[in-house]
Amino acid sequence: MLFRSHSEQRFMGTFEQAAVGIALVSPEGRFLNVNRRLCNILGYEREDLLARSFQDITHPDDLEIGKAERAQVLAGAIDHFSHEKRYIRKDGTVIWVMLTESMARETTGKPLYFIRVIEDITERKQIQNSLQLTQFSIDRAVDPVFWIKPNAEIIYVNDAACRLLCFTRAEIIGKTVSEIDPNLPPHAWPAHWEELKRRKSLTFESDHSTKDGGFIHTEVTANYIQFQGQEYNCVFLRDITERKMAGATRALLATIVENATDAIVGRTLDGIILSWNAAAEKMLGYTAAEAIGQPISLITPAG
Numbered sequence: 551m552l553f554r555s556h557s558e559q560r561f562m563g564t565f566e567q568a569a570v571g572i573a574l575v576s577p578e579g580r581f582l583n584v585n586r587r588l589c590n591i592l593g594y595e596r597e598d599l600l601a602r603s604f605q606d607i608t609h610p611d612d613l614e615i616g617k618a619e620r621a622q623v624l625a626g627a628i629d630h631f632s633h634e635k636r637y638i639r640k641d642g643t644v645i646w647v648m649l650t651e652s653m654a655r656e657t658t659g660k661p662l663y664f665i666r667v668i669e670d671i672t673e674r675k676q677i678q679n680s681l682q683l684t685q686f687s688i689d690r691a692v693d694p695v696f697w698i699k700p701n702a703e704i705i706y707v708n709d710a711a712c713r714l715l716c717f718t719r720a721e722i723i724g725k726t727v728s729e730i731d732p733n734l735p736p737h738a739w740p741a742h743w744e745e746l747k748r749r750k751s752l753t754f755e756s757d758h759s760t761k762d763g764g765f766i767h768t769e770v771t772a773n774y775i776q777f778q779g780q781e782y783n784c785v786f787l788r789d790i791t792e793r794k795m796a797g798a799t800r801a802l803l804a805t806i807v808e809n810a811t812d813a814i815v816g817r818t819l820d821g822i823i824l825s826w827n828a829a830a831e832k833m834l835g836y837t838a839a840e841a842i843g844q845p846i847s848l849i850t851p852a853g
Contacts, residue, residue, distance in 0.1 A: 569587065570587060570667055571584070571587045571669070572588060572665065572666070572667055572668070573585075574664070575666055577663070579604055583600075584596060591645070592607060593639040594640050604666075607637050609635070609636035612636050615635045616649065619651075620651060620664070623651060623652065623664070624653065626659070629652060630650060630653075632650040634646060634649070634671065646671050646672045646674075646675040648669040649666060650669075652665050689708050689709055690708070690710075692710060693786050693787060693788055694708065694710040694713075694714045694786070694787040694788075694789075695784070695785070696711055696783075698782065699781075699782065700783075702726040703725075704725050705723060706723065707719055711787065714766065714787065714789060715758060715760050715761060716761040716762055729759075730758050730759055731756055733756045733757055747774050747781075750773070751773050751774070752771070753769065753771045753772075754770055755767065755768065755770070756770050758787070766789055766791050767793075768788060768789060768790060769787070770785060771787075773785070808828060809828075810827060812829055813829045815841075815846075821845050821847070822844070822845060823841050823842050823843065823844050823846060824842065825838075825842065836849075
């Protein structure tokens with residue numbers, strides 16, 4: 551028998567009750583024993599699994615993973631090693647495992663068998679992949695994104711934020727909000743933070759400074775978030791410079807029209823009066839309230 555001593559019998563008790571998969575494997579790669587948990591992980595009955603090798607259950611792309619380290623363990627150069635790899639269950643599904651290998655030896659140092667401890671990490675890998683996808687999406691989102699600590703320190707920005715402000719990510723991270731938003735100086739931040747905590751979300755307009763000394767008009771959406779006992783401000787920015795300039799231009803034109811000495815009347819394509827300045831009131835005798843909404847024929851001869 552493989553196990554004879556009292557200590558080996560105790561090991562076998564632990565072997566069978568372990569919450570992780572365990573396999574005893576000959577130096578040539580043949581299964582010598584497997585525990586119940588490993589059978590459950592791989593979906594095999596013990597007899598079926600013992601008739602196979604690790605090569606049979608390993609994903610083809612992962613066969614070379616760990617070969618060099620296994621040779622070092624066999625030679626006694628290292629005691630153990632760990633790595634992630636993929637196995638194929640009996641039903642054909644692919645799972646991820648964390649594999650830790652060590653070697654049991656005779657008192658003379660002669661190798662007896664590898665002890666392979668296998669933990670199913672499929673769910674963990676799926677979560678990691680989802681988080682990586684989420685991170686990838688945020689990094690490449692169209693709108694600038696900032697993560698800010700309660701002390702106003704910027705701890706994350708995405709690619710769009712870097713492009714908008716003309717900084718590299720390394721140049722922005724570590725700055726405080728007041729260094730890029732002059733409308734939130736250090737003395738104003740505590741009140742802003744408390745209001746954000748109370749209301750959970752704020753949307754407002756501000757200005758942000760760029761690396762080259764320019765300013766960008768922005769719409770800011772700030773969100774108060776608690777995660778794993780920590781507080782954060784997750785900010786989305788939108789560049790509204792063009793919108794603000796267009797609004798200022800419209801306001802300027804409206805002022806010019808209203809103060810012009812000539813009568814200026816605006817109308818739709820189908821002839822409905824839209825605007826009526828002060829000079830039109832004086833020249834044509836109708837107030838703006840009386841004229842706006844009326845057909846242009848109000849002031850033009852019939853025919």
